[in-house]
Amino acid sequence: MCNKLNTPYKGLQHDGHDDEHKNWSRRSFLQALGIAGSGSMMLGSNFLTASAPSPLTSAIAAAETDNILILIRLSGGNDGLSTVIPIEQYDAYANARPNIYIPESKVLKLTDEFGIPSYMNALQPMWAEGKFKAVHGVGYQNQSLSHFTGSDIFANTDLQTTGFSGLDTGWMGRHFEHLYPDYLSDFPGSRPEGPAAIQIGNYGSLVFEGEETNYAFVTNNVEQLQQIAETGFPYSVDEVDDTCMYGDQIKYLRGVSNVTNEYAGKIHAAYMRGLELQCGVEYQDNNFAKQLALLANLIKGNLGTKVYMISMGGFDTHGNQPLAHERLMSNLSIAIDNFYEDLACTQQDEKVLSMTFSEFGRRIFENGSNGTDHGKAAPTLFFGSGLNGSAFVGEHPTLENPDGRGNLEFTMDFRDLYATVLAEWLCVDIPLVEQHLLQHTYAPVNLGFNCSGVDFPDIAYSDGEPTIPSQEPTEPTPALLDAIVHKPFYPTDSMPHIYLEMAFTAHVDIKLFNILGQQVGTIFNEMMTEGSTEINIRERMPQHLAAGKYIYRIQVQDQKMSKSVMVA
Numbered sequence: 001m002c003n004k005l006n007t008p009y010k011g012l013q014h015d016g017h018d019d020e021h022k023n024w025s026r027r028s029f030l031q032a033l034g035i036a037g038s039g040s041m042m043l044g045s046n047f048l049t050a051s052a053p054s055p056l057t058s059a060i061a062a063a064e065t066d067n068i069l070i071l072i073r074l075s076g077g078n079d080g081l082s083t084v085i086p087i088e089q090y091d092a093y094a095n096a097r098p099n100i101y102i103p104e105s106k107v108l109k110l111t112d113e114f115g116i117p118s119y120m121n122a123l124q125p126m127w128a129e130g131k132f133k134a135v136h137g138v139g140y141q142n143q144s145l146s147h148f149t150g151s152d153i154f155a156n157t158d159l160q161t162t163g164f165s166g167l168d169t170g171w172m173g174r175h176f177e178h179l180y181p182d183y184l185s186d187f188p189g190s191r192p193e194g195p196a197a198i199q200i201g202n203y204g205s206l207v208f209e210g211e212e213t214n215y216a217f218v219t220n221n222v223e224q225l226q227q228i229a230e231t232g233f234p235y236s237v238d239e240v241d242d243t244c245m246y247g248d249q250i251k252y253l254r255g256v257s258n259v260t261n262e263y264a265g266k267i268h269a270a271y272m273r274g275l276e277l278q279c280g281v282e283y284q285d286n287n288f289a290k291q292l293a294l295l296a297n298l299i300k301g302n303l304g305t306k307v308y309m310i311s312m313g314g315f316d317t318h319g320n321q322p323l324a325h326e327r328l329m330s331n332l333s334i335a336i337d338n339f340y341e342d343l344a345c346t347q348q349d350e351k352v353l354s355m356t357f358s359e360f361g362r363r364i365f366e367n368g369s370n371g372t373d374h375g376k377a378a379p380t381l382f383f384g385s386g387l388n389g390s391a392f393v394g395e396h397p398t399l400e401n402p403d404g405r406g407n408l409e410f411t412m413d414f415r416d417l418y419a420t421v422l423a424e425w426l427c428v429d430i431p432l433v434e435q436h437l438l439q440h441t442y443a444p445v446n447l448g449f450n451c452s453g454v455d456f457p458d459i460a461y462s463d464g465e466p467t468i469p470s471q472e473p474t475e476p477t478p479a480l481l482d483a484i485v486h487k488p489f490y491p492t493d494s495m496p497h498i499y500l501e502m503a504f505t506a507h508v509d510i511k512l513f514n515i516l517g518q519q520v521g522t523i524f525n526e527m528m529t530e531g532s533t534e535i536n537i538r539e540r541m542p543q544h545l546a547a548g549k550y551i552y553r554i555q556v557q558d559q560k561m562s563k564s565v566m567v568a
Helices: 017-023 026-032 056-062 087-096 118-128 147-156 171-179 222-231 247-260 262-275 287-300 321-344 414-425 430-436
Strands: 040-043 046-049 068-074 107-109 114-117 132-139 197-200 217-219 307-312 352-357 378-383 391-393 485-489 497-502 506-513 519-528 531-536 548-556 559-567
Touching: 107 118, 114 118, 118 132, 118 321, 132 414, 171 414, 171 430, 197 222, 197 287, 217 222, 222 262, 222 287, 262 287, 287 307, 287 321, 307 321, 321 352, 352 414, 414 430, 485 559, 497 506, 497 519, 519 531
Parallel strands: 068 307, 068 352, 132 391, 197 217, 197 307
Antiparallel strands: 040 046, 046 217, 107 114, 132 378, 352 378, 485 497, 497 531, 506 519, 506 548, 548 559
């Protein structure tokens, strides 16, 4: 039995906490004025931003698959000790929280060292199937306890951010800015496949901000995105009252907005395709579940979007935390389980990785209101079969030696998780990863996936290190691949061909993709000896190809390269 304390700890909130809540919407105000991103457009009170055109040739060549990332923002500061419970430190945990601790009888022990609350038991099947990892103690040096500043730092990775002063670009915004350098000059015609990123809820986040514009298609809420998905229009022109003095003008302006919003139709088309692939999964009737249900339809409909960001609010639990956190994390757990079950029926779950983030954690000690105040380190949760095994990752912070305010100190730099996701899941080159993270040195975390082939440093796992399929390149080496010559050409019959010249004997696999990044078919899959050959694309494809732009990807062993080709 643990020795419970009878007097709750009077936690100290950071200075200016109440004032900050009044000022937290500053960026939202700027966005409402339409000045937060130069690629933005105003739709009434709703702020929408369309993502950039994409050079898909480099993206498809670099990517192991068309992997998708779901960023889940837990807004308000999630309490890590109510999410992952350190069983080996249980007495210290319960003593610090005599009125709000989770009894041992309600702890679902996933390993001998760590468990989750029983109200998160919807994640137990995912744990058993190797689809759930929790990374301990995520934070950074001198962590801010401010909602505004903390949110900015997790978005812009600039540890020098203070108050309203900090870098105005985000880690994903810098990534997309590199991929899509011609966004403003070439928008919108050269990206017919749809947005590169979609964000539900625009408030207080810099994640997709670039130097010149925002690189995500943003809606204020899930209802607005649902309307776009169902109708193809952000507004219904029919709902305008003709008797209104400015009714005709409003209709006109809304119609112009609908026409110029290039991606609404793409989202609608993908959504309708997804509806045809219903698998009988019943989501709960809450905001977070609605967001994931909508994303599942878009993914099943092959929208082609690489990164999605959704959010769940309510984590600023200064008071009445037990009931609030149970409701929030129960909803999250059930929705995540339903989401991956939904994707599994179309075999698309393996390409979707989800990760949570929050602006900070909560303190070890409860306050006098059955809650916890702003703290530092907290766990990050990852979901998906791409994890190749379930585990608790890294070192859990000690509860025995907190700082003067009762904070857990970080043991995992959040930028290392971002870097791992960029390099090993989205397959971004490591020098670019370091550039996007403001020259933060690449230190990957073994999360179960590996695109770069680098060796991971040793890290603690509470139930053993997961097995990762070997990605180490064998012969031919990248240097030999540089000797491969390939280029599209068009003889007099206008049929597209690929000229391929091999400097060595190897098995060659050539696949064709449309501009959505969807695989159309296999052009060539044979052993090829040293020498050259000409490959007629139309003759090699089993089905008719519509005229337009395609991308072929040549794979030799685990090395890939690609180029675009026109089919007349």
